[in-house]
Amino acid sequence: MNDPQPARNDSIDSQLPRILFFNVNGSGMGHLNRCLSYARRLRGRARPVFFSLASAIELIEEMGFEADYFVSPYWSSSSTFAWNSELAVRFGMMLERVRPDVIVFDGTWPFQGFLATCETFGSPALVWSNRGLLKEGGKTVSVDESRFDLVIQPGELGAQESETPLEGGGTRALVPPVCVLEDDELLDRATAREALNLPQDGRFVLFALGPGNLKDVAGIAHGLIREFEAAGFNVVWVRAPISVRDIELPAGVMPLTVYPLARYLRAFDAFVGAAGYNTCCELVQAGVPALLVPNAQLADDQVRRAHMVADVMPAVVSACETDDERETAVSKLLGLLNATPAERAAIPMNGAVLAAEKILALAARRERTQ
Incomplete structure (x- = not known):
């Protein structure tokens, strides 16, 4: 793909x-x-x-x-x-x-x-x-x-x-x-789900917490997966092309490897991932509500970038290090999903x-x- x-x-x-x-x-x-x-x-x-x-x-x-x-x-x-x-x-x-x-x-x-x-x-x-x-x-x-x-x-x-x-x-x-892509190259929800062989019904959340090359994301990932599954979501996990180690996924979580990911983002009701440059640009381009988990171990200021995203679209920013933080973050995101979408300002x-x-x-x- x-x-x-x-x-x-x-x-x-x-x-x-x-x-x-x-x-x-x-x-x-x-x-x-x-x-x-x-x-x-x-x-x-x-x-x-x-x-x-x-x-x-x-x-x-x-x-x-x-x-x-x-x-x-x-x-x-x-x-x-x-x-x-x-x-x-x-x-x-x-x-x-x-x-x-x-x-x-x-x-x-x-x-x-x-x-x-x-x-x-x-x-x-x-x-x-x-x-x-x-x-x-x-x-x-x-x-x-x-x-x-x-x-x-x-x-x-x-x-x-x-x-x-x-x-x-x-x-x-x-x-x-x-x-990477122009706006008109992004697939709509139905077409993207068909391309990924996902059913048209049901709620899906896409996890893209990074390849885990610099930070062990397994604990955060497993905790968030439990929260979303309890809320009735099907979980899809992106395996990064350059990952040197993949976390062991719980039963029922679907692995996904596609590039460029932006083409298929609208297949999902929500997104969970780090606040890297490309991720944040593509999320705003696709308009998919997100839970951003900044990686503090990198040189770029992912916390600041994540809040930039939250200023222009439905997004929650949290380190998600503890069970309480994860529960609160998911609850906030679900609230955004249920709210009436605000009109988005045009961003070049x-x-x-x-x-x-x-x-x-x-x-x-x-x-x-x-």
Whole structure:
């Protein structure tokens, strides 16, 4: 149930600007999602190619894009120096093969092996896609943004497009939230249930508490599953494509593996999950009432983001660490489900389109100067 795409025409692709996406492997799918969001909007106007540190490389290929995989430093037994040296060789081989017009890096900070290879290669136009909303006082790594022609900041809910100049002649561009799919690609309730082989009757809640790579979510999950089942819900559990360990599900809970998940969200009456960037953007896009359980172990401020969601749509925010917290949170969400929906304000969600246009314009400028 992935993104069906037409076969590539290599003769046409060879005449298009080449955009090389380098996505790191985070705790979730965020970096890969954003690169795929940009690449989908470039289809037919550029030739997107991926160099991915995320293990779910088959998702890239199923969307119709070329991809090469290199192991993330978090899963490598090499030292930092050795890994960056290995990266420089592998990425250099990728640059020789693809010869991109633009390189787009999506990650918290660019690796030294990556930057050194770009400089050695003669560096085509360089873009850094860098999501913000980090916690105050959190660990940061200083990066010289003047090395980039364009820094794209995927905005949080309510962000408006803006540009500011960077030292070195580049541009920092803030864009509205970035989503993999357009609004008209989301299935309605009946169609989504049919696609997932779910009955049209009955109440279903979708759990997406993350892959559990950094935080053990089993206790919270089992407690919330009991609460929802007691309220008459059928529980569906999303298994993340990059999960390295899955929790043992109680009998009766249905596992689900689909990508992109946003396409099928409206099949469900309610959603339970962490407050990652993509999750929150897609929930607002789909309008599915949610119980958000922020993951406090990550660098981004998920608590703040979850409350942004609750300000614009029916959502409850809770750590759900104790039985009392879980019971209260589920009760509040059920109250929202039974309330008359309020009129939703229009929120711009076209960040992927705007970012893709800026990347394409950068490629065009590079072609004119060659």
